[in-house]
Structure formats: structure tokens, C-alpha cells
Amino acid sequence: MGFQLPPTAIADGYRLDAHETVGSTNALAIEHARAGDPGKLWVVASRQESGRGRRGRAWATPEGNLAATLMMVSVRDLQRAATLGFVAGLALSDALDAVAPGVSVAVAPDGASGVRGARFELKWPNDVLAGGAKMAGILLESAMISDDKAAIAVGIGVNVVAFPQDVPYPATSLRALGARCDAATLFLALADAWSETMRQWDEGRGLAQIRKRWLSRAAGLGGEVAVRADGRIVRGVFETIDEECRFVIREDGGGRIVITAGDVHFGAVASAGAV
Numbered sequence: 001m002g003f004q005l006p007p008t009a010i011a012d013g014y015r016l017d018a019h020e021t022v023g024s025t026n027a028l029a030i031e032h033a034r035a036g037d038p039g040k041l042w043v044v045a046s047r048q049e050s051g052r053g054r055r056g057r058a059w060a061t062p063e064g065n066l067a068a069t070l071m072m073v074s075v076r077d078l079q080r081a082a083t084l085g086f087v088a089g090l091a092l093s094d095a096l097d098a099v100a101p102g103v104s105v106a107v108a109p110d111g112a113s114g115v116r117g118a119r120f121e122l123k124w125p126n127d128v129l130a131g132g133a134k135m136a137g138i139l140l141e142s143a144m145i146s147d148d149k150a151a152i153a154v155g156i157g158v159n160v161v162a163f164p165q166d167v168p169y170p171a172t173s174l175r176a177l178g179a180r181c182d183a184a185t186l187f188l189a190l191a192d193a194w195s196e197t198m199r200q201w202d203e204g205r206g207l208a209q210i211r212k213r214w215l216s217r218a219a220g221l222g223g224e225v226a227v228r229a230d231g232r233i234v235r236g237v238f239e240t241i242d243e244e245c246r247f248v249i250r251e252d253g254g255g256r257i258v259i260t261a262g263d264v265h266f267g268a269v270a271s272a273g274a275v
Contacts, residue, residue: 229262
């Protein structure tokens with residue numbers, strides 16, 4: 001297994017709970033919080049049998065991929081804690097750059113990839129892409145553990161050695177791109193990058209800098225987009241994310257629509273109406 005924390009994470013007070021196999025790292029992390037764990041705990045496994053993605057979708061983690069959850073205990077508002085997903089995306093993309101320095105990524109034909117100089121891109125709100133293909137997903141879950149405290153589980157699943165074949169979107173893995181990194185090496189880089197990015201976030205006070213960095217890696221920025229939200233489909237151009245990290249679409253007539261949650265589709269898929 002070989003999962004370890006880097007010295008930077010240990011110095012910042014993070015701890016590690018490593019497993020070969022778990023049901024769900026998010027569920028286990030919240031169990032730890034309910035049992036009284038103070039937080040700053042990484043729950044990590046090389047195999048996850050009942051992982052979840054957004055909206056209850058299954059997220060498979062076969063042997064050799066990475067399933068990691070950071071459990072934080074927060075007494076601050078959950079709206080601010082929700083921006084930890086953007087911290088996670090930046091930390092993971094930095095870690096991927098570190099462990100796969102020789103990997104080149106082709107641009108996907110559907111136009112999802114469009115960030116100059118970025119090999120690993122961030123798709124709002126919670127995916128990491130390589131050339132338009134999904135490599136990782138991030139899932140935030142919360143649970144109240146007392147009248148004034150909540151457990152925040154920041155789940156991160158990465159296709160290290162394998163990727164799903166039976167999904168309605170392009171997917172890839174580090175191995176498919178030619179990288180020889182294993183899950184333990186990636187986790188070491190991730191935990192190190194997380195500590196650095198959390199210092200920038202600074203309990204939400206540094207969110208403007210996080211937003212700026214996130215936009216520098218944003219997949220599809222400035223391109224055609226379709227978002228399925230609240231039972232309808234909104235089409236236009238992906239203009240930005242606002243100060244609260246909400247998705248902003250500019251419609252053909254010039255109006256701006258702000259999306260809090262939804263499924264995003266870029267390029268040819270968005271243009272064809274196949275959403």
C-alpha cells in the first residue's frame with residue numbers, strides 16, 4: 001500500500017488513516033468525525049467498493065486507482081466550506097503536474113479543452129480533465145456533528161491505472177497517458193499540494209486568489225456551453241466563475257445567467273443539443 005504523508009502535511013497537523021480496501025472513504029471519514037475525530041484527517045485507499053460521485057452516481061475505484069478523502073471539522077458557514085472543492089481541484093492538478101512531468105495531452109475534438117499551457121484542466125464544479133477526458137472527480141459532503149460544528153468530507157477519486165469504459169463521456173487515466181506514477185506517489189504529491197493551497201485559501205479569506213488560479217486552468221472558458229440545471233438546459237458562452245465560484249453563462253442576447261449547481265457540457269456536445 002505505502003501511503004504516507006509528506007513532511008509539509010505532518011507539520012501542518014494532518015494525519016493519515018490508510019486502507020487497502022474501503023466501502024467509501026467519504027463515509028468512513030464522516031464516521032470518524034461523528035466518533036469525535038478533530039479533523040485534518042486523510043482517509044485513503046487503493047480500492048473503494050461503494051464510492052459515490054455527484055447526485056448519487058457510482059464512482060468505481062479499482063485496485064491501483066486512488067480514493068482519498070480529507071475530513072475537516074468546521075465551525076464556520078457551510079457556504080464558505082463549499083469552496084474547498086476548488087481548493088481540491090487546484091491541489092490535485094498541481095499534484096498531477098508534479099508526478100507526470102513528461103505527459104503530453106492532446107486536445108479533445110469536442111472543444112472541452114481550451115486552456116493554453118495547462119495539461120490538466122478543471123471542469124466546473126468538480127472534475128479534473130486531461131485533453132477533455134475525465135481523469136478525476138471531487139465530491140464534497142457534510143454532516144452536522146454538534147449544534148455548531150460540521151464535518152466536511154472532501155472526496156477525491158483519481159484514475160491512476162484504469163478508467164471506466166461504460167460511461168457517457170470520455171475518460172482516461174495516468175497510465176493511459178503514459179505516466180508510470182502509482183497511487184501512493186500521487187497521494188504524497190496531493191497531500192503536499194493541499195497544504196500549500198489551503199494556506200492560500202486561508203479559511204476563505206484568500207478565495208479571490210483561489211478563484212484566479214482556478215480560472216487559469218478552467219476547461220472550456222470562453223467557449224460554447226450547455227448546462228442542465230433545475231430541470232432545464234441553459235446555453236451560451238462560459239464567461240467566468242463569480243466571486244462565490246458560481247458558473248456564469250453569457251447568453252446570445254448578452255444576458256448573464258449564474259448557475260449554482262448543474263451538469264456542464266462543452267463544445268460540440270453543447271452545440272448539438274445532446275445534453
